[in-house]
Amino acid sequence: MIESPQAPEAAAPSAVLGPNQYGKAETRVVKVTRDGHVHHLKDLSVSVALSGAMDAVHLSGSNATVLTTDATKNTVFAFAKEHGIASAEQFAIHLARHFVTSQPSIHRARIRVEEYTWERIGAPGQRVGVPGERIGAPGERSHSFVRAGRETRTAQITYDGSTWQAITGLKDLVVLNTTDSEFRGYAKDPYTTLPETSDRILATQVNARWRYGWTDDREPAPDWDDAYTRTREHLLDAFAGTYSHSLQQTLYAMGSRVIEQRPETVEIRLSLPNKHHFLVDLAPFGLKNDNEVYYAADRPYGLIEATVLRPGTEPAIPTDLTLL
Numbered sequence: 001m002i003e004s005p006q007a008p009e010a011a012a013p014s015a016v017l018g019p020n021q022y023g024k025a026e027t028r029v030v031k032v033t034r035d036g037h038v039h040h041l042k043d044l045s046v047s048v049a050l051s052g053a054m055d056a057v058h059l060s061g062s063n064a065t066v067l068t069t070d071a072t073k074n075t076v077f078a079f080a081k082e083h084g085i086a087s088a089e090q091f092a093i094h095l096a097r098h099f100v101t102s103q104p105s106i107h108r109a110r111i112r113v114e115e116y117t118w119e120r121i122g123a124p125g126q127r128v129g130v131p132g133e134r135i136g137a138p139g140e141r142s143h144s145f146v147r148a149g150r151e152t153r154t155a156q157i158t159y160d161g162s163t164w165q166a167i168t169g170l171k172d173l174v175v176l177n178t179t180d181s182e183f184r185g186y187a188k189d190p191y192t193t194l195p196e197t198s199d200r201i202l203a204t205q206v207n208a209r210w211r212y213g214w215t216d217d218r219e220p221a222p223d224w225d226d227a228y229t230r231t232r233e234h235l236l237d238a239f240a241g242t243y244s245h246s247l248q249q250t251l252y253a254m255g256s257r258v259i260e261q262r263p264e265t266v267e268i269r270l271s272l273p274n275k276h277h278f279l280v281d282l283a284p285f286g287l288k289n290d291n292e293v294y295y296a297a298d299r300p301y302g303l304i305e306a307t308v309l310r311p312g313t314e315p316a317i318p319t320d321l322t323l324l
């Protein structure tokens with residue numbers, strides 16, 4: 001007997017979709033507010049996570065309910081311009097409300113913000129990075145900042161039984177100028193696309209090592225702590241006070257300041273990553289970006305390195321500071 005074909009039973013699902021969310025993570029937005037010649041800085045990393053009616057996106061391939069992660073990133077930049085960044089919380093509230101109220105498919109928005117705090121670089125002789133010092137105190141820098149959270153101090157001492165070598169340094173000292181930096185007039189080849197600029201953000205994470213002239217322990221050694229503090233101040237002051245045509249020029253200004261001002265130091269090597277800040281194009285959203293909203297790029301980065309020496313001194317600090 002021929003069996004009649006049976007209707008197939010509905011197959012039990014082999015998997016089910018559980019909790020899900022999506023969005024753009026770690027959008028680095030930098031907002032400069034220019035109050036006359038005094039500039040204010042907000043530097044955030046914003047992560048957006050959205051969830052709601054997203055079953056079809058995962059299960060059927062329909063993207064009809066998906067607001068793109070690219071749009072969520074653009075919204076961060078556009079809102080920095082439109083609403084400003086009063087605080088991390090207030091900024092996140094604006095964003096979360098926007099996503100949940102403007103897209104029927106989005107029922108929940110979680111906005112995470114990391115804020116990197118910056119302090120003003122003090123004028124020469126002033127204390128540096130003291131929170132609460134009045135902005136606009138005589139000579140205080142109006143557009144130069146140092147990232148809060150202290151850098152790491154390094155020291156290397158070498159002794160071969162007769163001669164001493166002392167190399168002190170610092171790393172991860174992050175500094176930023178919101179103006180007084182240009183970069184133009186450079187060589188052009190068929191692969192050059194970088195637009196020339198006469199006003200850009202200049203930011204770097206200072207990695208420095210300096211060698212003292214002291215080699216003989218019958219001679220008085222430098223006052224290590226004072227030498228460190230003063231050298232750090234000179235590096236900050238030269239960074240803040242130099243009108244920069246390139247990071248190379250700023251590097252030389254920093255190194256030569258130390259050589260000229262600190263008689264105990266004979267050599268300094270600086271390794272300066274160029275922490276690029278690109279202006280965000282807000283024109284597609286009908287907004288003008290008047291040097292206010294920047295995208296802080298992570299990598300790749302330019303890396304500018306050089307040694308500055310007291311005349312007559314042979315270089316002895318390794319050119320690759322990671323070897324130190």
Ligand SMILES: O=c1[nH]c(=O)c2[nH]c(=O)[nH]c2[nH]1
Pocket residue numbers: 183194245246247248274302
């Ligand atoms: O200060 C800079 N120096 C460079 O050599 C360089 N190259 C580049 O693309 N941007 C910059 N900026």
